[in-house]
Amino acid sequence: MVQIRVQEEIFDPGEEVNAFSRSLQGAGAMVSFTGIVRDRPEGGLDALEIEHYPGMTESALTEIAAEAMERWALTDALIVHRFGRLQLGEPIMMVATAAPHRGDAFASAEFLMDYLKSRAPFWKKEFVATGEAWVEARAEDEEALERWQGES
Amino acid sequence: MVQIRVQEEIFDPGEEVNAFSRSLQGAGAMVSFTGIVRDRPEGGLDALEIEHYPGMTESALTEIAAEAMERWALTDALIVHRFGRLQLGEPIMMVATAAPHRGDAFASAEFLMDYLKSRAPFWKKEFVATGEAWVEARAEDEEALERWQGES
Amino acid sequence: MDVLYFAWVRERIGLPRERVVTDAATVADLVEELRAREDRYAIAFSDLSALRVAVDQDLADFGTSLDGVREVAFFPPMTGG
Amino acid sequence: MDVLYFAWVRERIGLPRERVVTDAATVADLVEELRAREDRYAIAFSDLSALRVAVDQDLADFGTSLDGVREVAFFPPMTGG
Numbered sequence: 001m002v003q004i005r006v007q008e009e010i011f012d013p014g015e016e017v018n019a020f021s022r023s024l025q026g027a028g029a030m031v032s033f034t035g036i037v038r039d040r041p042e043g044g045l046d047a048l049e050i051e052h053y054p055g056m057t058e059s060a061l062t063e064i065a066a067e068a069m070e071r072w073a074l075t076d077a078l079i080v081h082r083f084g085r086l087q088l089g090e091p092i093m094m095v096a097t098a099a100p101h102r103g104d105a106f107a108s109a110e111f112l113m114d115y116l117k118s119r120a121p122f123w124k125k126e127f128v129a130t131g132e133a134w135v136e137a138r139a140e141d142e143e144a145l146e147r148w149q150g151e152s
Numbered sequence: 153m154v155q156i157r158v159q160e161e162i163f164d165p166g167e168e169v170n171a172f173s174r175s176l177q178g179a180g181a182m183v184s185f186t187g188i189v190r191d192r193p194e195g196g197l198d199a200l201e202i203e204h205y206p207g208m209t210e211s212a213l214t215e216i217a218a219e220a221m222e223r224w225a226l227t228d229a230l231i232v233h234r235f236g237r238l239q240l241g242e243p244i245m246m247v248a249t250a251a252p253h254r255g256d257a258f259a260s261a262e263f264l265m266d267y268l269k270s271r272a273p274f275w276k277k278e279f280v281a282t283g284e285a286w287v288e289a290r291a292e293d294e295e296a297l298e299r300w301q302g303e304s
Numbered sequence: 305m306d307v308l309y310f311a312w313v314r315e316r317i318g319l320p321r322e323r324v325v326t327d328a329a330t331v332a333d334l335v336e337e338l339r340a341r342e343d344r345y346a347i348a349f350s351d352l353s354a355l356r357v358a359v360d361q362d363l364a365d366f367g368t369s370l371d372g373v374r375e376v377a378f379f380p381p382m383t384g385g
Numbered sequence: 386m387d388v389l390y391f392a393w394v395r396e397r398i399g400l401p402r403e404r405v406v407t408d409a410a411t412v413a414d415l416v417e418e419l420r421a422r423e424d425r426y427a428i429a430f431s432d433l434s435a436l437r438v439a440v441d442q443d444l445a446d447f448g449t450s451l452d453g454v455r456e457v458a459f460f461p462p463m464t465g466g
Contacts, residue, residue, distance in 0.1 A: 013173060013182075014166030021165060021186065021243075028190035030165075031183065031261075033254065034173065035385055038180035051311055053377060056361035081384065091173075093385060102185065102265055102466075103296070109183075110258050113385055119363065121377075122384030123311035134312050137381035144255070187466055203392055205458060208442035233465065245466060254385075265466055271444065273458075274465030275392035286393050289462035 002065045002077050006057050008084040013091050020078050020096045027075040027098035031105040033113055035092040044128045045088055052083045053121035064115045068097070071111070072104040079112060081122065114144040154217045154229050158209050160236040165243050172230050172248045179227040179250035183257040185265055187244040196280045197240055204235040205273035216267045220249070223263070224256040231264065233274065266296040305370070307334070309348070310379035313355065316348040331357050331376060332366040348378075356381055386451070388415075390429070391460035394436065397429040412438050412457060413447040429459075437462055 001023065013034045021030055039045045065077045074097055081093040095112040099105040124135040153175065165186045173182055191197045217229045226249055233245040247264045251257040276287040308321045328334040335352065338345045349355070352366060358377040359368050370376070389402040409415035416433065419426045430436070433447060439458040440449050451457070 012166075012170065014164075014168075014170035016166075017169050017184065017186070018164065018166035021188065024188065026190055028188050030186045030188065032169065032186075033258070034169070034182045034184075035254075036173070036176070036180050036182065038178055038252070051314075053308070053310060053358070053361070053379070056358055056377070059361055060363075100190070102187075102262075103292075106185070106258065106262050106265075110254075113254055113258075117385035118382055120384040121310070121358070121379065121382055123380065124383045125311070134380065135383045137383055142381075203395075205389070205391060205439070205442070205460070208439055208458070211442055212444075269466040270463055272465040273391070273439065273460065273463055275461065276464045277392075286461065287464045289464055294462075 001075075002062070002069060003079070004058060004061045004065060005080045006052065006054075006061070007080070007082055009082070010090055011080055011082070011094075013094055016078065016080060016094060017096065020076065020098070023076060024098045025075055026100065027105075028100055029102040029105040030096065030098045031102075031109040032094060032096040033109050034094040037086050037088050037090050037092055039088060040126065040128070044130075046127045046129065047088070048086045048092070049125045049127065050083045050086065050092070051123045051125070052081075056121050057081070057083075060120045061116070064112060064119065067115075068108040068112050072097075072099060072108040073101070074099045074104060074108055077108065077112070079116065081116070081120070083122065111148055114141070114148065117141045118145060153227075154214070154221060155231070156210060156213045156217060157232045158204065158206075158213070159232070159234055162234070162242055163232055163246075165246055168230065168232060168246060169248065172228065172250070175228060176250045177227055178252065179257075180252055181254040181257040182248065182250045183254075183261040184246060184248040185261050186246040189238050189240050189242050189244055191240060192278065192280070196282075198279045198281065199240070200238045200244070201277045201279065201284075202235045202238065202244070203275045203277070204233075208273050209233070209235075212272045213268070216264060216271065219267075220260040220264055224249075224251060224260040225253065226251045226256060226260055229260065229264070231268070233268070233272070235274065263300055266293070266300065269293045270297060305373055306375045307338075308375065308377035310377065312380055313348050313378050317344050326370070328370055330366070330370060331359065331364065331368050334370060334376060335366065354380060386454055387456045388419075389456065389458035391458065393461055394429050394459050398425050407451075409451055411447070411451060412440065412445065412449050415451060415457060416447065416459075435461060
């Protein structure tokens with residue numbers, strides 16, 4: 001089963017992991033990834049604001065999850081992604097995947113993350129004491145997508 | 153920080169994820185893997201029993217975790233592994249890794265799992281209505297180790 | 305059609321969305337029309353390589369036809385996750 | 386030295402551990418001695434390719450020297466995780 005949630009409210013990664021795990025049917029391997037608001041290397045982050053494209057966000061995440069379910073032998077997949085204003089240390093998003101075999105659970109979670117980073121319509125802005133700035137896309141994130149394009 | 157626990161008692165994967173996440177210092181990416189007792193493809197599993205080698209288990213897990221910390225830019229790693237009698241659906245073990253970048257968190261969690269599967273002294277026995285049988289090592293698990301041996 | 309702007313595109317143009325009546329055949333034609341309107345549009349659309357576009361909520365490119373399209377969105381490269 | 390057995394090696398030999406006084410120079414020599422003792426040892430050690438060995442709690446191989454060693458363990462390939 002695939003679950004997609006886009007929400008402003010904070011969520012509890014541990015509760016998500018347990019709820020996901022209770023819903024599993026016969027999967028022996030479960031992988032989760034949680035993204036957390038962290039400070040900039042130079043410090044001083046006050047908050048993070050995430051803008052998204054309501055409507056397109058849900059359909060993009062649904063499509064990415066459907067592709068993961070098709071590529072790997074998964075039993076379940078979950079994507080939770082927040083928008084709005086987030087404080088340092090808060091969870092930003094998470095993905096979880098479950099499969100009979102660990103290789104499928106790992107690969108699909110990484111695939112979801114790589115696609116979500118660069119293909120789901122979210123934009124992050126950092127607020128520091130001296131001002132605010134949009135987070136720039138990283139070339140590494142774009143390159144991370146390439147490894148999935150050769151495989152089918 | 154590295155945490156290793158070998159225990160008979162059940163654990164709560166969600167609580168472990170949250171406790172691990174609270175202890176993180178500046179990591180933006182956290183990956184967890186949970187192994188769950190699942191039925192055999194043909195069904196009928198009553199319980200799983202895990203034997204281990206007290207003393208060696210702890211040192212093998214500590215060594216594997218230390219190698220992961222050295223190979224990747226991790227801030228934290230956790231390994232929890234149970235022994236004794238486990239029921240269907242119960243968590244067997246988990247690993248969690250945290251890093252500034254998601255690629256490091258994913259790769260190191262997979263590395264920990266691959267090493268733990270074939271290099272940590274645990275043995276699983278399945279109990280079914282008609283008898284009991286030691287789980288045989290899978291050739292795929294041995295092969296999974298090879299990909300880490302070229303890299304440094 | 306509805307034209308939507310996100311992130312710094314929205315900030316530079318000063319609007320999150322607007323209704324545009326146009327005969328533009330492609331996204332690129334629409335961009336030309338918008339650029340000609342005012343400086344803030346010209347500035348927002350000055351470097352197309354820094355922009356991404358979605359047509360009816362699907363990622364598209366600047367050559368995409370606007371035939372029958374109800375919604376076009378412009379935004380910088382996405383930074384989710 | 387202490388000799389430990391795990392999983393089906395333990396079951397076949399019928400002991401989890403025993404104290405062995407030996408002059409064996411290597412793990413392979415120790416295996417030869419044990420094999421010669423009784424059928425249950427001969428059976429447990431009949432296929433060395435199905436066995437793994439740890440010397441003083443570190444994975445080792447059958448050629449490993451027993452010089453100064455306090456603990457040797459025999460077991461099937463591990464199945465953790």
